[in-house]
Amino acid sequence: MGEKGEAACEKVGRCAEHGKKLVYFCRLEKLKVCSKCAITGSHRGHTVVPVEEALSELKEEAEMLQQQVQEDFAILRSFLDSEEKVLMEWIATEKQHILEELERLKAECLERAKHLSLLMDPFKAVLQSTNLSDVLKVLNISSDGSSHPCETANDPVVRFEAEKFCGPLQYKVWKRMLQIIQTVPEAYTFDHLTAHPHLEISTNRRSVIPRREALPVDYANGRFDTCLCVLGTEAISTGKHYWEVTVNKKAKWDLGVAYSSVPRHGDIFYRPSRGIWCLTLRDGYCYEACDEHDIQLEVQHSPGRIGIYVDYEGGVVLFFDAETMLMLHAFRTHFTDQLLPLYSPCTMEEAVPGDQRLTIFKLNV
Template sequence: MSQKNQAQSLREELTCAICYDLFRDPVMLECMHHFCKECIQGYWGRCSRVATCPQCRQEFPTQSFRPHYLVAGVVETIRKASSEDHSRKMQKVSGELNVKIRAEFEHLHQVLEEEERTVLMELAREEEQWVIRLQGESARLDQGIYELKKNMEHLQQNLEKLRNSQFLEVGNVAVRPAMKVEALPAFSPEQLMNKYDGPMQYIFWRRMLKSVSPAPAPLTFSPESAHPNLILAKDLTSVTEREKPYPVSSISRRFLKCVNVLARQSFENGRHYWEVWVGNKAKWDLGVAAGSIDRTAKVRLCPENGYWALRLRENSEYWAAATPQVCLKPLRLVKRVGVLLDCKEGKVAFYDAKDMSHLFTFHQATACKFYPFFSTCFSDGSKNAEPMRICHLHL
């Protein structure tokens, strides 16, 4: 027997048959069976007749037992070892997350610092260009003033000659053309302030989105996979269901039993994230599907059938389609769902995209190809008629 199995067997031997937990203040009956003191007293208190052993049914009219200190000591040792083991695991996980979080923030710091350097360099270049332009215009102005002075001296000399010679014709007086001098360019501090005094945090946030990894995937619905009852918008980002199916040219790749549709895009590696607007729909399914799923059959959504999905029923009942299903308790009604697919780690995680609060994570997701998966569920008249939309983040 392996060490792990031995430890499991020992733990089972030290587990109370009433509370199914490790013994607390263990006692032994005359039949040699052990229970927690509080558990056996509570059990006997509920017996309508003579007290018996819960395991072998031997009667104990006097309800007698005795403490078993040896078992108590072993249980404490097991409990302490288990606690230390959990503590070590917690420290390891915490350490790994600490490193990962620091790395992510370090990346953001680098992006912000690079953006800061870029903007400050741009501002410095604009300042330098204005200074060079002003210096050039100033030099031209100085040259113009010099030329005007030369013209004035030339005119003065000609006037002197005119006074000294009564035969000099005025038309013969040469006048040098004046240099055309333009005014200095108007420098507008307001124009520069307006450029850099906008909602700077928002502006830089928009620029930072280009560096986000994984960036929100610009998905579209696949018309070839859509159930005949589904209507897709022209831009293939919105889908709704109608009561009667419409004629389709091909059904080979379509869902036929459930109102499902896949994305056109598929993923085989890397990390990918997208968001889906579900609004006030009363029910829906969405998540990730393996490329090998049977689209013609009605199957239960679960990892064993190639689906890693979240479900909404009755307006407010959220379920993770695991085996068995897991009931979720989000803090609010989820109107926008974020989905993260990590092909390498085999992980599919779901978030409330309003504040990125975690909803559920599937592990060990394996497939040759993954497709984003959506189901509007039947509209039931007007109760669930609101469309489901793929959210696009326009950079």
């Protein structure tokens, strides 16, 4: 180990259990460990790499993230700049059209004024005459019913219709922006053929409701028979996906993703090693990420809707408070099979009033 490596060892400290330098990093539990922890201790069998390697990987990952953030915001800025340019050009075109129309009307008014002045000349002359026949002659000529070139129909009102450019401008732009956003809430559905008999799926297959009595359904091979779970219909085997589940004020639920081969009979265990990445709520306040060892989460605000994001190639499962878009937990892994959304509204809560269903949120645009 070089001088830099020795300096790094001095900075990382020593293991409280074995007194050895913490020169390794456990990827599973994301902790610095000593060689004895990795070989014979509590981290035996875990993926362990030198701290320097972990730091190098972290630096590379941070740089890639920075680049991705810059690219994503560049796309949004480009879209907004384009929308602004189109709107401003449209306003300028309308403005020019109105100005040209006003100039045309101005020219017509001047021409009419000129003709009216010519019509007034005979009246001016006859007013100075005392000959009644001259007066009647002029009056007969002016009232013979013949049209004059300066007489036209009433012109339409010319105005700038600002309302065409007003209204909920930001909302209209946001709806168009959805076309360039890669991940927006997808309207997933529940696979009723996988639902436990005590779970009722709504007609539109976007809500699941726990029932006290079992429904008269066939116990097919694909149906959960012990755990009150149901899978999603849409499989994930590539790309980035995001969906939201409305949980309202339920005191307990389970949400996540699982390999499509997840066991349907008997108890199942929410563990990444079992092909399940899950977040749970118990007692209305105890949020846990079901890693190889459960991780209790500090959630200040109880969200009424949970967002789930999956980057299949990136090996990422993220959970969000969909109301504030604050991340609740992140799983990192490497997927080897297709995924299906996994849901459980848990059992009917007798003492809890109100709606106890889970509902897939559908973005109406």
